[in-house]
Amino acid sequence: MSSKKEINEDLVNERRKCNFNIQEVTHIIDGGVENTLQRKKIEDVALNGGASLDDVPEECMNLRERYENALRKSCVYANILRNELLEITGIENFGTPVIRRTGDAFFKDISPFMLHLGMFVPTIMGQCTAEQQGIWLPKALDMQIIGAYAQTELGHGTFIRGLETTATYDPKTKEFILYSPTITSYKWWAGGLGRTANHCIVVAQLYTQGKCHGVHPFIVQIRDLDTHMPLPGIKVGEIGPRMGFNTADNGFLGFNHFRIPRMNMMMKNAQVLEDGTYVKVARHGKLTYGTMVFVRVTLVNEASFNLSKAVTIAVRYSAVRRQSELRPGSAEPQILDYPTQQHKLFICIATAHAFQLTANWLWHTFTVVQAEMRKGNIDTLPELHALSSCLKAVSTSDAAACIEQCRFACGGHGYMMSSNLPYLYSFVAATRTYEGDYTVLLLQTARYLVKAWEQAEAKKIVTPTVAYLNRCFDTNEKVAWTNSPEGIIKSFQAIAAGKISLCVKNIRQRIKTGMDYEDAWLMTTVQLVSAAEAHCRSMILDTYWNEMQRLTKTSSDNVKMVLYQLTTLYLVYWALEKSGDLLRYTSITEGDIDLLQKEYEDLLVKIRPNAVGLVDAFDLRDEILRSTLGSYDGRVYERLMEEVQKNPLNKVPVDPSFQKYLKPFMKSKI
Numbered sequence: 001m002s003s004k005k006e007i008n009e010d011l012v013n014e015r016r017k018c019n020f021n022i023q024e025v026t027h028i029i030d031g032g033v034e035n036t037l038q039r040k041k042i043e044d045v046a047l048n049g050g051a052s053l054d055d056v057p058e059e060c061m062n063l064r065e066r067y068e069n070a071l072r073k074s075c076v077y078a079n080i081l082r083n084e085l086l087e088i089t090g091i092e093n094f095g096t097p098v099i100r101r102t103g104d105a106f107f108k109d110i111s112p113f114m115l116h117l118g119m120f121v122p123t124i125m126g127q128c129t130a131e132q133q134g135i136w137l138p139k140a141l142d143m144q145i146i147g148a149y150a151q152t153e154l155g156h157g158t159f160i161r162g163l164e165t166t167a168t169y170d171p172k173t174k175e176f177i178l179y180s181p182t183i184t185s186y187k188w189w190a191g192g193l194g195r196t197a198n199h200c201i202v203v204a205q206l207y208t209q210g211k212c213h214g215v216h217p218f219i220v221q222i223r224d225l226d227t228h229m230p231l232p233g234i235k236v237g238e239i240g241p242r243m244g245f246n247t248a249d250n251g252f253l254g255f256n257h258f259r260i261p262r263m264n265m266m267m268k269n270a271q272v273l274e275d276g277t278y279v280k281v282a283r284h285g286k287l288t289y290g291t292m293v294f295v296r297v298t299l300v301n302e303a304s305f306n307l308s309k310a311v312t313i314a315v316r317y318s319a320v321r322r323q324s325e326l327r328p329g330s331a332e333p334q335i336l337d338y339p340t341q342q343h344k345l346f347i348c349i350a351t352a353h354a355f356q357l358t359a360n361w362l363w364h365t366f367t368v369v370q371a372e373m374r375k376g377n378i379d380t381l382p383e384l385h386a387l388s389s390c391l392k393a394v395s396t397s398d399a400a401a402c403i404e405q406c407r408f409a410c411g412g413h414g415y416m417m418s419s420n421l422p423y424l425y426s427f428v429a430a431t432r433t434y435e436g437d438y439t440v441l442l443l444q445t446a447r448y449l450v451k452a453w454e455q456a457e458a459k460k461i462v463t464p465t466v467a468y469l470n471r472c473f474d475t476n477e478k479v480a481w482t483n484s485p486e487g488i489i490k491s492f493q494a495i496a497a498g499k500i501s502l503c504v505k506n507i508r509q510r511i512k513t514g515m516d517y518e519d520a521w522l523m524t525t526v527q528l529v530s531a532a533e534a535h536c537r538s539m540i541l542d543t544y545w546n547e548m549q550r551l552t553k554t555s556s557d558n559v560k561m562v563l564y565q566l567t568t569l570y571l572v573y574w575a576l577e578k579s580g581d582l583l584r585y586t587s588i589t590e591g592d593i594d595l596l597q598k599e600y601e602d603l604l605v606k607i608r609p610n611a612v613g614l615v616d617a618f619d620l621r622d623e624i625l626r627s628t629l630g631s632y633d634g635r636v637y638e639r640l641m642e643e644v645q646k647n648p649l650n651k652v653p654v655d656p657s658f659q660k661y662l663k664p665f666m667k668s669k670i
């Protein structure tokens with residue numbers, strides 16, 4: 001952080017205006033004082049140990065240089081991780097978001113090791129027997145082997161049951177034979193696979209004793225550990241430039257009758273015995289999808305974190321940037337003073353808080369379900385799947401939209417790579433697609449909601465997150481509108497219940513006209529997606545409001561006040577966004593909507609003086625923000641100018657291509 005005298009004067013004034021204790025809010029976001037201290041300790045170790053910032057910005061390098069540079073930094077970072085950070089957190093917490101976040105000081109784009117840490121290691125933990133873990137986990141944690149997660153194929157990503165790679169058991173040699181029978185069966189997209197990984201998890205159709213048993217995970221060595229050459233029978237490479245993730249080393253992979261030992265099938269949930277007998281161990285058929293559930297849960301946290309970075313950049317910049325004049329001859333106002341700018345940005349601060357608290361709650365739910373499953377109880381898995389699916393879908397989609405809004409809020413300079421906003425957007429935009437596409441995951445939640453509705457109809461007990469269906473089912477009429485946080489939450493539950501009810505009605509009507517269930521479902525999917533989104537929004541609103549109440553019980557009055565304002569802003573914003581639904585499912589009137597609009601605009605005014613304080617409370621170090629526009633000191637123009645000097649194009653006054661192309665071209669038409 002720069003010394004105080006260098007801090008932009010507007011930002012100094014903003015910080016003076018802030019009327020609440022910033023640290024108190026930081027502790028709430030971190031989940032307590034202890035967590036803040038732990039985070040700072042981890043950041044000190046990770047960043048002071050040699051955060052290798054680049055002399056040349058990543059975006060000015062060619063593809064090969066970018067990869068090499070990313071790998072160089074990954075090795076530096078991974079050394080700090082395995083030698084120092086895991087000492088602090090304990091090895092079992094290697095994937096904690098606090099550690100993951102320090103990686104952003106090293107990589108503007110993505111590390112080729114990301115998938116090793118984010119999916120390869122968790123899959124070994126979740127899908128291997130204790131014996132298998134004993135073989136691979138120490139090596140993987142120590143990074144003596146580097147892995148990827150190769151599930152998606154050129155032809156299929158969503159439809160996992162449609163994967164074409166086969167793993168056929170040969171009892172004579174006690175091996176599986178991996179084979180890619182078609183172009184479309186080539187593995188495609190796996191991060192770290194293209195150039196870096198020497199192992200990967202391969203999801204393939206398991207054949208034994210002449211029968212297909214569906215998709216199962218296998219651990220496969222693909223490159224020689226010494227020479228790094230692809231092993232015979234393996235075809236592997238990089239899939240090419242993409243919108244983001246350009247240093248993530250996404251790869252393709254094909255197998256030509258490639259043999260692996262029997263024990264390389266990950267056998268926690270199903271086994272193939274030496275003679276080829278297939279034995280199902282798990283009580284739930286979808287436990288092989290466990291890594292995806294884990295990553296979906298962590299992605300809600302990612303959505304919040306990346307959005308907090310984007311909005312920190314945009315709010316600080318908006319305090320520094322001055323533009324236009326309100327009255328002829330008057331001084332140019334800070335753009336943060338425009339209500340339209342506040343409308344773009346304050347909802348982003350609130351959304352980051354809403355997702356952070358929801359992510360914490362979801363993580364807790366995940367650990368409880370995991371503990372139950374260890375005891376053999378799998379009853380809560382469907383609810384976790386429904387929850388993690390819709391929360392992943394909505395949080396990543398909203399975060400991407402909010403980050404883009406932050407970029408709009410920064411005008412032309414927001415379009416510069418050095419603002420970091422394009423990187424943040426392309427990273428989060430990908431999270432809407434990978435680990436289950438938005439629409440596909442909402443339809444998974446919708447499946448669960450339709451079943452829950454049928455249970456409520458049959459007066460059976462439904463699970464806690466859909467308990468509101470019982471109440472809404474009984475009332476069967478428009479919910480009475482009350483303008484209070486609780487009233488808004490209840491109204492959103494009524495919207496969700498109303499939409500689910502309508503879906504069920506329409507499916508039944510379509511079946512009556514002669515459609516089979518699958519077609520009736522298909523024809524209703526537009527409404528089903530909308531119902532699942534409504535359910536998800538009601539949960540986020542409920543969790544944000546209740547968790548914020550709980551967490552601020554002992555806070556100082558001003559902290560309570562500013563966080564109350566922000567939470568209310570979020571509730572009112574969404575009530576206004578969904579006013580059409582409110583008119584349909586509650587007794588709200590046009591007059592009530594006018595009052596909500598007025599309340600929203602009043603809240604913008606109230607939050608304005610604390611805006612910079614609120615983003616400071618995210619406590620994001622400049623090394624992690626990596627933005628010319630968003631640094632703590634607000635030296636926006638100086639940083640933009642400094643960045644220009646690093647651009648290799650500016651190293652010589654005349655580019656060699658002038659002599660080669662431009663001059664001959666200009667002279668050619670005489």
Ligand SMILES: CCCCC/C=C\C/C=C\C/C=C\C/C=C\C/C=C\CC/C=C/C(=O)SCCNC(=O)CCNC(=O)[C@H](O)C(C)(C)COP(=O)(O)OP(=O)(O)OC[C@H]1O[C@@H](n2cnc3c(N)ncnc32)[C@H](O)[C@@H]1OP(=O)(O)O
Binds near residue numbers: 159
């Ligand atoms: C130097 C280092 C840098 C620093 C790093 C430091 C640390 C890192 C540590 C952590 C990193 C933190 C965060 C980020 C981590 C990683 C992320 C990074 C990059 C990720 C890159 C992307 C990876 C991928 O995308 S992997 C591929 C993912 N693929 C998908 O998600 C496919 C989506 N499709 C599906 O999930 C399914 O096919 C389907 C659509 C759900 C349908 O499945 P299907 O088998 O066809 O189902 P059906 O047979 O129809 O049955 C449906 C039935 O099953 C139930 N079901 C479905 N899924 C599940 C499930 N997962 N769990 C439980 N139940 C499930 C469903 O409800 C239904 O049940 P019903 O019949 O009773 O209704």
Ligand SMILES: Cc1cc2nc3c(=O)[nH]c(=O)nc-3n(C[C@H](O)[C@H](O)[C@H](O)COP(=O)(O)OP(=O)(O)OC[C@H]3O[C@@H](n4cnc5c(N)ncnc54)[C@H](O)[C@@H]3O)c2cc1C
Binds near residue numbers: 188435436
């Ligand atoms: C940056 C990035 C990194 C990735 N990393 C990995 C990795 O490390 N390992 C890995 O295995 N994979 C990885 N993937 C792949 C990723 O998991 C898939 O792209 C994702 O699951 C979507 O599948 P798809 O590409 O087949 O899309 P498709 O399923 O082809 O989707 C295309 C469109 O069709 C729609 N659609 C598809 N099915 C249905 C349906 N049933 N109902 C309604 N609409 C439907 C979707 O909504 C979408 O709009 C990565 C992808 C990206 C972008």
